[in-house]
Amino acid sequence: MTPHAAPTEWRDADGKALTDYPRPSVAVDVAVLTVHAGQLHVLVVERPDDALALPGSFLRPGERLADAAERALRTKAGLVGTDFHQLAMFDSPERDARGWVLSMAHRATLRRDQLPTDATLVRIDGRTATATMAFDHADMVSRAVDDLRARYARRVDPSGLLANTFTVLELRHLYETVFDRPLPKDSFRRLVIDAIQATGQMSSSGAGRPAELFCRGADAELSAGAAGMLTD
Amino acid sequence: MTPHAAPTEWRDADGKALTDYPRPSVAVDVAVLTVHAGQLHVLVVERPDDALALPGSFLRPGERLADAAERALRTKAGLVGTDFHQLAMFDSPERDARGWVLSMAHRATLRRDQLPTDATLVRIDGRTATATMAFDHADMVSRAVDDLRARYARRVDPSGLLANTFTVLELRHLYETVFDRPLPKDSFRRLVIDAIQATGQMSSSGAGRPAELFCRGADAELSAGAAGMLTD
DNA sequence: CTAATAGTGTCTTTCAGACATTATCCT
DNA sequence: AGGATAATGTCTGAAAGACACTATTAG
Numbered sequence: 001m002t003p004h005a006a007p008t009e010w011r012d013a014d015g016k017a018l019t020d021y022p023r024p025s026v027a028v029d030v031a032v033l034t035v036h037a038g039q040l041h042v043l044v045v046e047r048p049d050d051a052l053a054l055p056g057s058f059l060r061p062g063e064r065l066a067d068a069a070e071r072a073l074r075t076k077a078g079l080v081g082t083d084f085h086q087l088a089m090f091d092s093p094e095r096d097a098r099g100w101v102l103s104m105a106h107r108a109t110l111r112r113d114q115l116p117t118d119a120t121l122v123r124i125d126g127r128t129a130t131a132t133m134a135f136d137h138a139d140m141v142s143r144a145v146d147d148l149r150a151r152y153a154r155r156v157d158p159s160g161l162l163a164n165t166f167t168v169l170e171l172r173h174l175y176e177t178v179f180d181r182p183l184p185k186d187s188f189r190r191l192v193i194d195a196i197q198a199t200g201q202m203s204s205s206g207a208g209r210p211a212e213l214f215c216r217g218a219d220a221e222l223s224a225g226a227a228g229m230l231t232d
Numbered sequence: 233m234t235p236h237a238a239p240t241e242w243r244d245a246d247g248k249a250l251t252d253y254p255r256p257s258v259a260v261d262v263a264v265l266t267v268h269a270g271q272l273h274v275l276v277v278e279r280p281d282d283a284l285a286l287p288g289s290f291l292r293p294g295e296r297l298a299d300a301a302e303r304a305l306r307t308k309a310g311l312v313g314t315d316f317h318q319l320a321m322f323d324s325p326e327r328d329a330r331g332w333v334l335s336m337a338h339r340a341t342l343r344r345d346q347l348p349t350d351a352t353l354v355r356i357d358g359r360t361a362t363a364t365m366a367f368d369h370a371d372m373v374s375r376a377v378d379d380l381r382a383r384y385a386r387r388v389d390p391s392g393l394l395a396n397t398f399t400v401l402e403l404r405h406l407y408e409t410v411f412d413r414p415l416p417k418d419s420f421r422r423l424v425i426d427a428i429q430a431t432g433q434m435s436s437s438g439a440g441r442p443a444e445l446f447c448r449g450a451d452a453e454l455s456a457g458a459a460g461m462l463t464d
Numbered sequence: 465c466t467a468a469t470a471g472t473g474t475c476t477t478t479c480a481g482a483c484a485t486t487a488t489c490c491t
Numbered sequence: 492a493g494g495a496t497a498a499t500g501t502c503t504g505a506a507a508g509a510c511a512c513t514a515t516t517a518g
Binding site for chain 3: 500506
Protein backbone atom coordinates (compact mmCIF):
# COMPACT_ATOMS: atom_id res chain seq x y z
CA MET A 1 0.00 0.00 0.00
CA THR A 2 1.06 3.59 -0.40
CA PRO A 3 2.92 4.97 2.53
CA HIS A 4 0.99 7.53 4.58
CA ALA A 5 -2.13 6.91 2.61
CA ALA A 6 -5.40 7.42 4.33
CA PRO A 7 -6.61 4.27 6.04
CA THR A 8 -9.14 2.43 3.96
CA GLU A 9 -11.26 -0.69 4.10
CA TRP A 10 -12.52 -0.31 7.62
CA ARG A 11 -16.06 0.18 8.66
CA ASP A 12 -17.31 1.22 12.02
CA ALA A 13 -20.12 -0.38 14.02
CA ASP A 14 -22.73 1.16 11.70
CA GLY A 15 -20.98 -0.17 8.64
CA LYS A 16 -19.98 3.30 7.59
CA ALA A 17 -16.60 3.47 5.97
CA LEU A 18 -14.28 5.55 8.13
CA THR A 19 -12.77 7.15 5.09
CA ASP A 20 -16.09 8.88 4.64
CA TYR A 21 -15.58 10.72 7.85
CA PRO A 22 -13.71 13.99 7.91
CA ARG A 23 -10.56 13.75 9.96
CA PRO A 24 -9.21 16.32 12.35
CA SER A 25 -6.22 18.41 11.66
CA VAL A 26 -3.51 17.58 14.14
CA ALA A 27 -1.16 20.22 15.45
CA VAL A 28 1.70 20.42 17.89
CA ASP A 29 2.51 23.25 20.28
CA VAL A 30 5.60 23.58 22.41
CA ALA A 31 5.84 25.40 25.71
CA VAL A 32 9.49 26.43 25.91
CA LEU A 33 10.19 27.24 29.53
CA THR A 34 13.18 29.20 30.71
CA VAL A 35 14.43 31.05 33.75
CA HIS A 36 14.90 34.77 33.41
CA ALA A 37 15.51 37.26 36.21
CA GLY A 38 14.89 34.57 38.81
CA GLN A 39 11.47 33.68 37.45
CA LEU A 40 10.00 31.11 35.14
CA HIS A 41 9.07 32.39 31.71
CA VAL A 42 7.57 30.84 28.63
CA LEU A 43 8.56 31.62 25.07
CA VAL A 44 5.73 32.95 22.93
CA VAL A 45 5.41 34.02 19.33
CA GLU A 46 3.10 36.59 17.87
CA ARG A 47 0.42 35.38 15.53
CA PRO A 48 -0.73 37.28 12.47
CA ASP A 49 -3.67 38.56 14.51
CA ASP A 50 -1.24 39.81 17.20
CA ALA A 51 -2.32 37.21 19.71
CA LEU A 52 0.40 35.52 21.75
CA ALA A 53 0.76 31.81 21.25
CA LEU A 54 3.15 28.97 21.78
CA PRO A 55 5.25 28.02 18.76
CA GLY A 56 3.33 25.35 16.95
CA SER A 57 2.63 23.79 13.62
CA PHE A 58 0.35 21.41 11.80
CA LEU A 59 1.34 17.84 11.37
CA ARG A 60 2.35 17.06 7.81
CA PRO A 61 1.54 13.81 6.02
CA GLY A 62 3.42 10.90 7.49
CA GLU A 63 5.27 13.16 9.86
CA ARG A 64 5.84 12.25 13.47
CA LEU A 65 4.68 14.57 16.20
CA ALA A 66 8.26 14.99 17.36
CA ASP A 67 9.33 16.05 13.88
CA ALA A 68 6.51 18.54 13.65
CA ALA A 69 7.43 19.97 17.03
CA GLU A 70 11.07 20.27 16.00
CA ARG A 71 10.01 22.01 12.82
CA ALA A 72 7.80 24.39 14.77
CA LEU A 73 10.66 25.27 17.09
CA ARG A 74 12.95 25.84 14.14
CA THR A 75 10.65 27.88 11.93
CA LYS A 76 8.70 29.76 14.56
CA ALA A 77 11.33 30.28 17.21
CA GLY A 78 14.67 29.73 15.49
CA LEU A 79 15.60 26.85 17.76
CA VAL A 80 17.39 23.69 16.69
CA GLY A 81 18.41 20.57 18.56
CA THR A 82 16.05 21.28 21.40
CA ASP A 83 14.89 18.42 23.57
CA PHE A 84 11.18 18.13 24.36
CA HIS A 85 8.48 15.64 25.16
CA GLN A 86 4.73 15.21 25.04
CA LEU A 87 2.45 16.60 27.71
CA ALA A 88 -1.15 15.98 26.63
CA MET A 89 -3.49 16.22 23.71
CA PHE A 90 -5.83 19.19 23.80
CA ASP A 91 -8.96 18.28 21.92
CA SER A 92 -11.84 20.60 22.65
CA PRO A 93 -13.74 20.86 19.36
CA GLU A 94 -14.03 24.62 19.91
CA ARG A 95 -10.43 25.26 20.82
CA ASP A 96 -9.64 26.67 17.38
CA ALA A 97 -12.27 28.89 15.77
CA ARG A 98 -11.03 27.92 12.32
CA GLY A 99 -12.07 24.32 12.58
CA TRP A 100 -11.46 20.97 14.17
CA VAL A 101 -7.87 20.93 15.33
CA LEU A 102 -6.36 18.65 17.93
CA SER A 103 -3.10 19.81 19.37
CA MET A 104 -0.44 17.86 21.17
CA ALA A 105 1.20 20.05 23.79
CA HIS A 106 4.90 19.56 24.39
CA ARG A 107 7.40 20.97 26.85
CA ALA A 108 10.93 22.10 26.13
CA THR A 109 13.31 23.85 28.46
CA LEU A 110 16.25 26.05 27.59
CA ARG A 111 18.54 28.49 29.31
CA ARG A 112 17.94 32.14 28.50
CA ASP A 113 21.26 32.25 26.63
CA GLN A 114 20.08 29.45 24.35
CA LEU A 115 17.15 31.53 23.18
CA PRO A 116 17.31 34.27 20.57
CA THR A 117 18.02 37.56 22.26
CA ASP A 118 14.86 39.05 20.78
CA ALA A 119 12.63 36.21 21.96
CA THR A 120 9.39 37.26 23.59
CA LEU A 121 9.04 35.86 27.07
CA VAL A 122 5.94 35.81 29.23
CA ARG A 123 6.47 35.57 32.96
CA ILE A 124 4.88 32.69 34.80
CA ASP A 125 3.30 33.44 38.16
CA GLY A 126 2.82 30.28 40.17
CA ARG A 127 1.74 28.01 37.37
CA THR A 128 -0.06 30.47 35.09
CA ALA A 129 1.24 32.73 32.38
CA THR A 130 0.84 36.44 33.11
CA ALA A 131 -0.44 37.25 29.64
CA THR A 132 -3.53 36.30 27.70
CA MET A 133 -2.72 33.56 25.26
CA ALA A 134 -4.39 32.29 22.11
CA PHE A 135 -6.44 29.09 22.01
CA ASP A 136 -5.97 26.97 25.12
CA HIS A 137 -2.27 27.73 25.28
CA ALA A 138 -2.52 29.12 28.80
CA ASP A 139 -3.66 25.68 29.95
CA MET A 140 -0.73 24.15 28.13
CA VAL A 141 1.65 26.42 30.01
CA SER A 142 0.21 25.41 33.37
CA ARG A 143 0.51 21.81 32.40
CA ALA A 144 4.13 22.38 31.37
CA VAL A 145 4.96 23.89 34.75
CA ASP A 146 3.40 20.94 36.56
CA ASP A 147 5.48 18.60 34.44
CA LEU A 148 8.64 20.61 35.00
CA ARG A 149 8.20 20.45 38.78
CA ALA A 150 7.40 16.75 38.77
CA ARG A 151 10.58 16.00 36.85
CA TYR A 152 12.81 18.35 38.81
CA ALA A 153 11.63 16.73 42.04
CA ARG A 154 12.98 13.38 40.84
CA ARG A 155 16.26 14.32 39.18
CA VAL A 156 18.86 17.05 39.31
CA ASP A 157 18.11 19.64 36.65
CA PRO A 158 16.93 17.03 34.15
CA SER A 159 16.19 19.64 31.50
CA GLY A 160 19.55 21.35 31.69
CA LEU A 161 18.57 24.81 32.87
CA LEU A 162 22.06 25.13 34.29
CA ALA A 163 25.28 25.02 32.31
CA ASN A 164 27.43 21.89 32.32
CA THR A 165 29.07 22.92 35.56
CA PHE A 166 27.42 24.82 38.36
CA THR A 167 27.75 25.56 42.05
CA VAL A 168 25.40 24.27 44.70
CA LEU A 169 24.21 27.84 45.19
CA GLU A 170 23.27 28.15 41.55
CA LEU A 171 21.46 24.84 41.74
CA ARG A 172 19.55 25.92 44.80
CA HIS A 173 18.57 29.22 43.22
CA LEU A 174 17.29 27.30 40.22
CA TYR A 175 15.19 25.01 42.39
CA GLU A 176 13.85 27.99 44.32
CA THR A 177 12.75 29.46 41.02
CA VAL A 178 11.24 26.26 39.68
CA PHE A 179 9.35 25.49 42.89
CA ASP A 180 8.69 29.12 43.69
CA ARG A 181 9.73 28.93 47.32
CA PRO A 182 12.85 29.34 49.48
CA LEU A 183 14.83 26.21 50.25
CA PRO A 184 17.09 25.72 53.30
CA LYS A 185 20.72 26.20 52.36
CA ASP A 186 22.37 23.33 54.21
CA SER A 187 19.60 20.76 53.92
CA PHE A 188 19.44 21.41 50.23
CA ARG A 189 23.13 20.83 49.87
CA ARG A 190 23.04 17.51 51.69
CA LEU A 191 20.02 16.34 49.73
CA VAL A 192 21.50 16.95 46.32
CA ILE A 193 25.20 16.36 46.99
CA ASP A 194 24.98 12.60 46.40
CA ALA A 195 23.28 13.09 43.07
CA ILE A 196 25.87 15.44 41.55
CA GLN A 197 29.50 14.97 40.69
CA ALA A 198 32.33 17.13 41.96
CA THR A 199 34.69 18.41 39.27
CA GLY A 200 37.51 19.68 41.51
CA GLN A 201 37.32 23.02 39.73
CA MET A 202 36.36 26.13 41.63
CA SER A 203 34.08 28.93 40.59
CA SER A 204 35.72 32.32 40.30
CA SER A 205 32.78 34.40 41.36
CA GLY A 206 33.19 37.73 43.08
CA ALA A 207 33.56 37.95 46.80
CA GLY A 208 33.87 35.21 49.35
CA ARG A 209 35.25 31.73 49.31
CA PRO A 210 35.04 30.18 45.85
CA ALA A 211 32.46 27.44 45.46
CA GLU A 212 33.21 24.09 43.96
CA LEU A 213 31.82 23.39 40.53
CA PHE A 214 29.71 20.30 40.05
CA CYS A 215 28.19 18.56 37.08
CA ARG A 216 25.21 16.25 36.79
CA GLY A 217 26.11 12.67 37.57
CA ALA A 218 25.45 9.89 35.11
CA ASP A 219 22.38 9.04 37.14
CA ALA A 220 21.35 12.28 38.75
CA GLU A 221 18.39 10.78 40.57
CA LEU A 222 17.36 12.51 43.75
CA SER A 223 16.60 10.53 46.90
CA ALA A 224 13.06 10.03 48.08
CA GLY A 225 13.78 12.46 50.88
CA ALA A 226 14.86 15.13 48.48
CA ALA A 227 11.68 14.67 46.51
CA GLY A 228 9.84 15.08 49.78
CA MET A 229 11.45 18.43 50.56
CA LEU A 230 10.25 19.71 47.18
CA THR A 231 6.79 18.24 47.02
CA ASP A 232 5.65 19.02 50.56
CA MET B 233 -18.62 28.45 9.81
CA THR B 234 -19.87 24.89 9.90
CA PRO B 235 -19.06 23.12 13.08
CA HIS B 236 -16.37 20.49 12.82
CA ALA B 237 -15.60 21.49 9.29
CA ALA B 238 -12.12 20.93 8.09
CA PRO B 239 -9.88 23.92 8.76
CA THR B 240 -9.50 26.11 5.73
CA GLU B 241 -7.78 29.29 4.68
CA TRP B 242 -4.38 28.56 6.16
CA ARG B 243 -1.23 28.14 4.26
CA ASP B 244 1.99 26.78 5.56
CA ALA B 245 5.46 28.26 5.09
CA ASP B 246 5.53 27.14 1.46
CA GLY B 247 2.17 28.73 0.77
CA LYS B 248 0.56 25.37 0.37
CA ALA B 249 -2.98 25.23 1.67
CA LEU B 250 -3.13 22.83 4.56
CA THR B 251 -6.46 21.54 3.38
CA ASP B 252 -4.56 20.01 0.50
CA TYR B 253 -2.71 17.75 2.89
CA PRO B 254 -4.12 14.41 3.88
CA ARG B 255 -4.84 14.24 7.56
CA PRO B 256 -4.19 11.32 9.87
CA SER B 257 -6.87 9.17 11.29
CA VAL B 258 -6.93 9.56 15.04
CA ALA B 259 -7.75 6.68 17.31
CA VAL B 260 -7.99 6.05 21.01
CA ASP B 261 -6.98 2.93 22.89
CA VAL B 262 -7.62 2.19 26.53
CA ALA B 263 -5.50 -0.02 28.75
CA VAL B 264 -7.93 -1.24 31.39
CA LEU B 265 -5.85 -2.52 34.27
CA THR B 266 -7.16 -4.76 36.99
CA VAL B 267 -5.95 -7.02 39.75
CA HIS B 268 -6.70 -10.69 39.42
CA ALA B 269 -5.24 -13.50 41.47
CA GLY B 270 -2.80 -11.13 43.11
CA GLN B 271 -1.35 -9.91 39.84
CA LEU B 272 -1.88 -7.01 37.52
CA HIS B 273 -3.76 -7.81 34.35
CA VAL B 274 -4.88 -5.85 31.35
CA LEU B 275 -8.16 -6.25 29.54
CA VAL B 276 -7.80 -7.17 25.86
CA VAL B 277 -10.21 -7.79 23.04
CA GLU B 278 -9.80 -10.05 20.08
CA ARG B 279 -9.55 -8.45 16.69
CA PRO B 280 -11.06 -9.92 13.53
CA ASP B 281 -7.61 -11.28 12.68
CA ASP B 282 -7.44 -12.95 16.12
CA ALA B 283 -4.76 -10.60 17.38
CA LEU B 284 -5.08 -9.31 20.92
CA ALA B 285 -5.50 -5.58 21.27
CA LEU B 286 -6.64 -2.95 23.71
CA PRO B 287 -10.21 -1.77 23.25
CA GLY B 288 -10.04 1.20 20.94
CA SER B 289 -11.87 3.17 18.35
CA PHE B 290 -11.47 5.83 15.74
CA LEU B 291 -12.30 9.39 16.59
CA ARG B 292 -15.52 10.54 14.96
CA PRO B 293 -16.05 14.00 13.55
CA GLY B 294 -16.18 16.62 16.24
CA GLU B 295 -15.87 14.01 18.93
CA ARG B 296 -13.62 14.46 21.93
CA LEU B 297 -10.98 11.89 22.68
CA ALA B 298 -12.65 11.16 26.00
CA ASP B 299 -15.93 10.47 24.27
CA ALA B 300 -14.28 8.17 21.78
CA ALA B 301 -12.55 6.31 24.60
CA GLU B 302 -15.82 5.95 26.47
CA ARG B 303 -17.47 4.66 23.32
CA ALA B 304 -14.66 2.19 22.78
CA LEU B 305 -15.03 0.88 26.32
CA ARG B 306 -18.76 0.56 25.89
CA THR B 307 -18.86 -1.09 22.48
CA LYS B 308 -15.71 -3.18 22.66
CA ALA B 309 -15.65 -4.12 26.31
CA GLY B 310 -19.17 -3.55 27.59
CA LEU B 311 -18.03 -1.00 30.16
CA VAL B 312 -19.90 2.16 31.08
CA GLY B 313 -19.09 4.98 33.46
CA THR B 314 -15.45 4.05 33.62
CA ASP B 315 -12.94 6.70 34.62
CA PHE B 316 -9.79 7.06 32.53
CA HIS B 317 -7.21 9.59 31.44
CA GLN B 318 -4.68 10.22 28.70
CA LEU B 319 -1.26 8.65 28.72
CA ALA B 320 0.50 9.56 25.49
CA MET B 321 0.01 9.79 21.77
CA PHE B 322 1.55 6.95 19.80
CA ASP B 323 2.41 8.22 16.36
CA SER B 324 4.79 5.99 14.51
CA PRO B 325 3.76 6.20 10.86
CA GLU B 326 4.16 2.44 10.59
CA ARG B 327 2.28 1.51 13.72
CA ASP B 328 -0.81 0.47 11.76
CA ALA B 329 -0.26 -1.39 8.51
CA ARG B 330 -3.55 -0.12 7.15
CA GLY B 331 -2.45 3.49 7.01
CA TRP B 332 -1.57 6.59 8.93
CA VAL B 333 -3.22 6.32 12.33
CA LEU B 334 -2.27 8.21 15.45
CA SER B 335 -3.57 6.73 18.66
CA MET B 336 -4.03 8.31 22.02
CA ALA B 337 -3.37 5.76 24.73
CA HIS B 338 -5.49 5.98 27.87
CA ARG B 339 -5.52 4.18 31.16
CA ALA B 340 -8.55 2.97 33.08
CA THR B 341 -8.61 0.83 36.20
CA LEU B 342 -11.38 -1.42 37.45
CA ARG B 343 -11.83 -4.15 39.97
CA ARG B 344 -12.20 -7.65 38.57
CA ASP B 345 -15.84 -7.69 39.65
CA GLN B 346 -16.54 -4.59 37.59
CA LEU B 347 -15.46 -6.36 34.42
CA PRO B 348 -17.58 -8.78 32.43
CA THR B 349 -17.03 -12.29 33.70
CA ASP B 350 -15.98 -13.43 30.24
CA ALA B 351 -13.44 -10.63 29.78
CA THR B 352 -10.08 -11.70 28.42
CA LEU B 353 -7.27 -10.71 30.74
CA VAL B 354 -3.56 -10.77 29.99
CA ARG B 355 -1.23 -10.99 32.96
CA ILE B 356 1.35 -8.27 33.40
CA ASP B 357 4.82 -9.33 34.46
CA GLY B 358 6.77 -6.41 35.88
CA ARG B 359 5.61 -3.79 33.45
CA THR B 360 5.09 -5.85 30.32
CA ALA B 361 2.13 -7.84 29.12
CA THR B 362 2.74 -11.59 28.90
CA ALA B 363 1.09 -11.91 25.50
CA THR B 364 1.88 -10.58 22.06
CA MET B 365 -0.29 -7.62 21.31
CA ALA B 366 -1.32 -5.91 18.10
CA PHE B 367 0.16 -2.61 16.94
CA ASP B 368 2.19 -0.91 19.66
CA HIS B 369 -0.30 -1.88 22.33
CA ALA B 370 2.34 -3.65 24.40
CA ASP B 371 4.13 -0.31 24.78
CA MET B 372 0.87 1.27 25.83
CA VAL B 373 0.46 -1.32 28.56
CA SER B 374 3.93 -0.65 29.93
CA ARG B 375 3.18 3.01 29.91
CA ALA B 376 -0.08 2.40 31.74
CA VAL B 377 1.69 0.46 34.47
CA ASP B 378 4.23 3.25 34.95
CA ASP B 379 1.40 5.71 35.27
CA LEU B 380 -0.50 3.49 37.69
CA ARG B 381 2.53 3.22 39.96
CA ALA B 382 3.27 6.93 39.84
CA ARG B 383 -0.27 7.75 40.91
CA TYR B 384 -0.52 5.06 43.56
CA ALA B 385 2.69 6.34 45.12
CA ARG B 386 1.09 9.74 45.70
CA ARG B 387 -2.43 8.84 46.80
CA VAL B 388 -4.26 5.97 48.43
CA ASP B 389 -5.79 3.77 45.76
CA PRO B 390 -6.65 6.71 43.51
CA SER B 391 -8.18 4.49 40.85
CA GLY B 392 -10.47 2.60 43.21
CA LEU B 393 -9.12 -0.92 42.88
CA LEU B 394 -10.52 -1.60 46.33
CA ALA B 395 -14.17 -1.39 47.33
CA ASN B 396 -15.46 1.58 49.28
CA THR B 397 -14.29 0.09 52.54
CA PHE B 398 -11.23 -2.05 53.03
CA THR B 399 -8.84 -3.25 55.67
CA VAL B 400 -5.23 -2.18 55.95
CA LEU B 401 -4.25 -5.70 55.00
CA GLU B 402 -6.25 -5.52 51.79
CA LEU B 403 -4.70 -2.18 51.03
CA ARG B 404 -1.22 -3.52 51.59
CA HIS B 405 -1.87 -6.55 49.41
CA LEU B 406 -3.06 -4.21 46.67
CA TYR B 407 0.08 -2.10 46.92
CA GLU B 408 2.25 -5.20 46.90
CA THR B 409 0.54 -6.22 43.69
CA VAL B 410 0.80 -2.81 42.08
CA PHE B 411 4.46 -2.32 42.97
CA ASP B 412 5.30 -6.00 42.61
CA ARG B 413 7.21 -6.32 45.84
CA PRO B 414 6.60 -7.14 49.51
CA LEU B 415 5.96 -4.23 51.84
CA PRO B 416 6.65 -4.23 55.60
CA LYS B 417 3.44 -4.79 57.50
CA ASP B 418 3.80 -2.27 60.31
CA SER B 419 5.63 0.46 58.45
CA PHE B 420 3.03 0.30 55.75
CA ARG B 421 0.26 0.72 58.25
CA ARG B 422 1.82 3.78 59.83
CA LEU B 423 2.55 5.35 56.44
CA VAL B 424 -0.99 5.07 55.13
CA ILE B 425 -3.00 5.39 58.32
CA ASP B 426 -3.09 9.19 58.22
CA ALA B 427 -4.38 9.20 54.66
CA ILE B 428 -7.36 6.92 55.21
CA GLN B 429 -10.46 7.32 57.29
CA ALA B 430 -11.62 4.87 59.94
CA THR B 431 -15.25 3.81 59.67
CA GLY B 432 -15.65 2.17 63.06
CA GLN B 433 -16.97 -0.94 61.34
CA MET B 434 -15.09 -4.18 61.56
CA SER B 435 -14.42 -6.73 58.86
CA SER B 436 -15.90 -10.14 59.49
CA SER B 437 -13.20 -12.16 57.82
CA GLY B 438 -12.42 -15.67 58.88
CA ALA B 439 -10.07 -16.38 61.72
CA GLY B 440 -8.27 -13.96 63.97
CA ARG B 441 -9.08 -10.57 65.31
CA PRO B 442 -11.34 -8.61 62.96
CA ALA B 443 -9.68 -5.74 61.19
CA GLU B 444 -11.13 -2.27 61.14
CA LEU B 445 -12.62 -1.12 57.85
CA PHE B 446 -11.33 2.11 56.38
CA CYS B 447 -12.35 4.26 53.47
CA ARG B 448 -10.41 6.75 51.38
CA GLY B 449 -10.27 10.14 53.00
CA ALA B 450 -11.46 13.23 51.21
CA ASP B 451 -7.84 13.99 50.45
CA ALA B 452 -6.13 10.66 50.44
CA GLU B 453 -2.71 12.05 49.72
CA LEU B 454 0.22 10.02 50.94
CA SER B 455 3.11 11.62 52.78
CA ALA B 456 6.43 12.17 51.08
CA GLY B 457 7.84 9.41 53.23
CA ALA B 458 5.22 6.97 52.03
CA ALA B 459 6.02 7.85 48.44
CA GLY B 460 9.64 7.15 49.30
CA MET B 461 8.91 3.65 50.58
CA LEU B 462 7.23 2.84 47.29
CA THR B 463 9.57 4.50 44.83
CA ASP B 464 12.87 3.33 46.33
C1' DC C 465 42.74 42.78 59.44
C1' DT C 466 37.45 42.55 57.84
C1' DA C 467 33.80 41.25 54.82
C1' DA C 468 31.71 37.74 52.34
C1' DT C 469 30.55 33.40 50.91
C1' DA C 470 31.44 28.08 50.93
C1' DG C 471 31.28 24.15 53.32
C1' DT C 472 30.91 21.13 57.59
C1' DG C 473 30.24 19.58 62.54
C1' DT C 474 26.72 18.76 65.68
C1' DC C 475 22.47 18.62 68.10
C1' DT C 476 17.64 17.65 68.12
C1' DT C 477 13.61 15.85 66.39
C1' DT C 478 11.33 13.02 63.57
C1' DC C 479 10.40 8.76 61.55
C1' DA C 480 11.09 4.33 58.98
C1' DG C 481 12.17 -0.35 60.05
C1' DA C 482 12.28 -4.22 63.04
C1' DC C 483 10.73 -6.65 66.86
C1' DA C 484 7.90 -7.70 70.64
C1' DT C 485 3.68 -7.30 72.94
C1' DT C 486 -1.08 -6.74 73.60
C1' DA C 487 -5.92 -7.05 71.82
C1' DT C 488 -9.82 -9.43 69.96
C1' DC C 489 -11.90 -12.44 67.36
C1' DC C 490 -12.80 -17.79 65.93
C1' DT C 491 -13.36 -22.78 66.92
C1' DA D 492 -8.05 -22.64 76.19
C1' DG D 493 -5.63 -22.21 71.95
C1' DG D 494 -4.94 -20.51 67.44
C1' DA D 495 -4.97 -16.76 64.37
C1' DT D 496 -4.79 -12.24 62.96
C1' DA D 497 -5.07 -7.02 64.10
C1' DA D 498 -3.12 -3.32 66.17
C1' DT D 499 0.24 -0.99 69.02
C1' DG D 500 4.35 -0.08 72.10
C1' DT D 501 9.22 0.35 71.96
C1' DC D 502 13.85 0.46 70.51
C1' DT D 503 17.27 1.81 67.11
C1' DG D 504 19.45 3.89 63.38
C1' DA D 505 19.17 7.17 59.75
C1' DA D 506 18.32 11.52 58.21
C1' DA D 507 16.16 16.29 57.82
C1' DG D 508 16.18 20.80 59.80
C1' DA D 509 18.35 24.29 62.43
C1' DC D 510 22.33 26.45 64.15
C1' DA D 511 26.89 27.39 64.68
C1' DC D 512 31.36 26.93 63.47
C1' DT D 513 35.35 26.59 60.35
C1' DA D 514 37.54 27.47 55.72
C1' DT D 515 38.98 30.27 51.94
C1' DT D 516 38.86 33.85 49.07
C1' DA D 517 38.92 39.42 47.98
C1' DG D 518 40.08 43.89 49.29
